[in-house]
Amino acid sequence: MSAAVSDNSDTANPAPAPGQEPAIELIDVHKHFGRQEVLRGVNLTVFEGRTLVIVGASGQGKSVIIKHMLGLVSPDQGSVRVFGQDLNRAGRNQLNDIRQNFGVLFQNAALFDSMSVFDNVALPLRERTRGSEAQIRANVEEKLALMDLQGSENKFPAQLSGGMRKRVGLARALVLKPKIVFFDEPTTGLDVSKSNEIYRLFHRTQQQLGYTAVIVSHDVPKIFKLADQVALLADGVIQECLTPEAFQLSEQPKVRAFVEETMGRLYRSDAEEDGLYAQV
Amino acid sequence: MASLLEKIGSETLWYLQSTGRMGLFLLRTLFSIFHTPFKVFPVIRQVHFIGAKSTFVILFTGAFTGMVLGLQGYYTLRKFGSEGFLGSAVALSLIRELGPVLTALMVIGRAGSAICAEVGIMRNSEQIDALECMAIDPYRYLIAPKLLAGVIALPLLTSIFDVIGIVGGYTVGVGLFGVSPGAYFQGMYASVVWADVEMGLVKSLVFGLLLVWIAAAKGYFLHLERSGGFGAEGVSRTTTDAVVLSSVAVLVFDYLITSILL
Numbered sequence: 300m301s302a303a304v305s306d307n308s309d310t311a312n313p314a315p316a317p318g319q320e321p322a323i324e325l326i327d328v329h330k331h332f333g334r335q336e337v338l339r340g341v342n343l344t345v346f347e348g349r350t351l352v353i354v355g356a357s358g359q360g361k362s363v364i365i366k367h368m369l370g371l372v373s374p375d376q377g378s379v380r381v382f383g384q385d386l387n388r389a390g391r392n393q394l395n396d397i398r399q400n401f402g403v404l405f406q407n408a409a410l411f412d413s414m415s416v417f418d419n420v421a422l423p424l425r426e427r428t429r430g431s432e433a434q435i436r437a438n439v440e441e442k443l444a445l446m447d448l449q450g451s452e453n454k455f456p457a458q459l460s461g462g463m464r465k466r467v468g469l470a471r472a473l474v475l476k477p478k479i480v481f482f483d484e485p486t487t488g489l490d491v492s493k494s495n496e497i498y499r500l501f502h503r504t505q506q507q508l509g510y511t512a513v514i515v516s517h518d519v520p521k522i523f524k525l526a527d528q529v530a531l532l533a534d535g536v537i538q539e540c541l542t543p544e545a546f547q548l549s550e551q552p553k554v555r556a557f558v559e560e561t562m563g564r565l566y567r568s569d570a571e572e573d574g575l576y577a578q579v
Numbered sequence: 580m581a582s583l584l585e586k587i588g589s590e591t592l593w594y595l596q597s598t599g600r601m602g603l604f605l606l607r608t609l610f611s612i613f614h615t616p617f618k619v620f621p622v623i624r625q626v627h628f629i630g631a632k633s634t635f636v637i638l639f640t641g642a643f644t645g646m647v648l649g650l651q652g653y654y655t656l657r658k659f660g661s662e663g664f665l666g667s668a669v670a671l672s673l674i675r676e677l678g679p680v681l682t683a684l685m686v687i688g689r690a691g692s693a694i695c696a697e698v699g700i701m702r703n704s705e706q707i708d709a710l711e712c713m714a715i716d717p718y719r720y721l722i723a724p725k726l727l728a729g730v731i732a733l734p735l736l737t738s739i740f741d742v743i744g745i746v747g748g749y750t751v752g753v754g755l756f757g758v759s760p761g762a763y764f765q766g767m768y769a770s771v772v773w774a775d776v777e778m779g780l781v782k783s784l785v786f787g788l789l790l791v792w793i794a795a796a797k798g799y800f801l802h803l804e805r806s807g808g809f810g811a812e813g814v815s816r817t818t819t820d821a822v823v824l825s826s827v828a829v830l831v832f833d834y835l836i837t838s839i840l841l
Binding site: 366369391403407410411412423426481 | 700701704705706708709711712713714715716720
């Protein structure tokens, strides 16, 4: 976790620490797909260097929010700003410039299946930098070592386990030292030990690189330990965006229902008693 | 009545939207070709895939097409005592018409379907989204080399088809029916002019662009398919659509180009 949890637990968006600016802002974002209204006025701010976790039931549009932040989907109404620049008004070149700040770990890692592990991680370097092949090799090997993937350079994605694919995806997402990293269900389909491994890698790399993180996850309550802010998406709007402790104690009906459904009533009192999240 | 009008309106809007999307796809791809630095190696790799790997199929179909033309041509010309024109009949049919069209249809079956499936699977597995998020233009990185390769490979394959077809016609006409070899080649030499070669060349260039454009665009917009483009079934259905659409487009454009250049 990159920043101390804010004490201001009752605000919709916890106040940033001194010097922290908004990295991403979603302002009154609406989105329809056909006749289905998925987002109905989403307002959300992610502060630089912090970790925002978006939670909610399946099919609520959490990944759609990430796609808006990435500029892959345009809102029907409202705006999405990254470092103050409106993605909707950006041309293709400007959008590409903004995206140079991004790293993305997709739900299924989205590795290029006809390329080796090495080539997957090297691709952003080959396409976006003018470094020599030797520099690229050194950089890729460093990232693969960071992910404990030495010896897998020549394997293809189909030859890797789910956890290894995620790690290769993370290596590729981090290879250009992005300012913002998006994680779409980073631990879905992984067992507990592999999930913990991904979280450890996230924690380690965020400490090293200091990036802003946006995580969509179902892994409640474990994911709260990594979060500075937790936002609940339900009925097309962000119901609350609070610190993890405040989120668990919130009396907002939707948040209350979500916490009880995912963590159980007992968990809340345990968390309160143990001060579990205050220790993070 | 209202629902019928609604359906007609919705169908019309859908086709306009799809056509516009396909048009923008082609424009973006063409613009991306001129972005520097030029990437030569991916184009060579695609020329190898679309062109070199199709050579055997083209040799085979070209030879048999020429042989059939030799058989049919000899049978028809003999009725008028004009067997000496067999060379010109075979060469003109191949160079102006059958060479470009049959080559394009063969390449659609072999490479067009593969291009659509490859791009479609990349779309389904978020690989194209991943490219965009890495600030790598998918049009430039993924589509442009294929389009360029199509335009380079089709005229070359068509030339091979024409030559091997003429040899096939020669084998049947001269070897089987005893037409004079001199008459076969002299007739061809006298009747084939640059305009015939030009027509074949123009057709093969246009077909090369058409088949890659349609195949790649269908795969690229797989997720927007109305019938549902997701999953293995979606890829298979879209690939079939791409093959049918590009084959029809080749035949329609064949007529248009012929009527313009004739």
